[in-house]
Amino acid sequence: MSSLSSALGKVKTNMDSGPFQAVQEAAISALDSEDTALRKYCAIYQERRDKLVGALRAIGLACDVPRATFYVWTQVPKGYSSVSFTERVLKEAGVVITPGSGFGKGGEGYVRFALTVATARLNEAVERLKALRL
Numbered sequence: 001m002s003s004l005s006s007a008l009g010k011v012k013t014n015m016d017s018g019p020f021q022a023v024q025e026a027a028i029s030a031l032d033s034e035d036t037a038l039r040k041y042c043a044i045y046q047e048r049r050d051k052l053v054g055a056l057r058a059i060g061l062a063c064d065v066p067r068a069t070f071y072v073w074t075q076v077p078k079g080y081s082s083v084s085f086t087e088r089v090l091k092e093a094g095v096v097i098t099p100g101s102g103f104g105k106g107g108e109g110y111v112r113f114a115l116t117v118a119t120a121r122l123n124e125a126v127e128r129l130k131a132l133r134l
Contacts, residue, residue, distance in 0.1 A: 040073040045070055048115040048122050056113075060134050070115040073100070077134050082111055093128040 003027035009105050018024065026130050030038075049066060054061050063074035076085040089111075098114075100107030115122065 044119065045115055048119055049121075051123060051126055052113055052115065055129055059129060059132055072115065073110050074113070074114045075110055082108055086111055089129070089132070092133055093125075095125045095128050 001099030013069055018085075049070075049072060052072050053063055053065050056072065061074045061077070063072055063097070066072055078080055082101045086097050086099040088127075098112040107117060117125070
């Protein structure tokens with residue numbers, strides 16, 4: 001059996017390895033088509049991002065404006081861990097966020113907000129966040 005495996009190893013290359021065929025074909029189609037839909041979605045996420053970043057800054061949370069993601073990270077206020085702040089936001093504002101500590105030691109002291117909810121829902125969350133007294 002080992003001689004068969006060895007022979008296969010000599011002739012087999014990585015030329016046939018890669019993403020699933022349907023994913024490759026979808027990527028080709030996307031690259032060959034106009035980018036109207038892409039621009040539309042980028043505008044939606046930019047609007048959501050700007051709304052959330054503005055609200056976070058208005059309540060005193062420091063955060064950078066992300067350029068290429070659908071998450072916004074912010075530092076937690078002094079006196080909180082990422083988990084304790086996440087719990088407070090959930091209990092007092094009814095908004096679900098992710099504690100940075102879930103992403104490893106370097107994430108402690110930060111929380112992550114997602115921009116993947118509908119704009120109307122994000123606007124509701126922003127109004128709830130504004131009611132927090134930090």
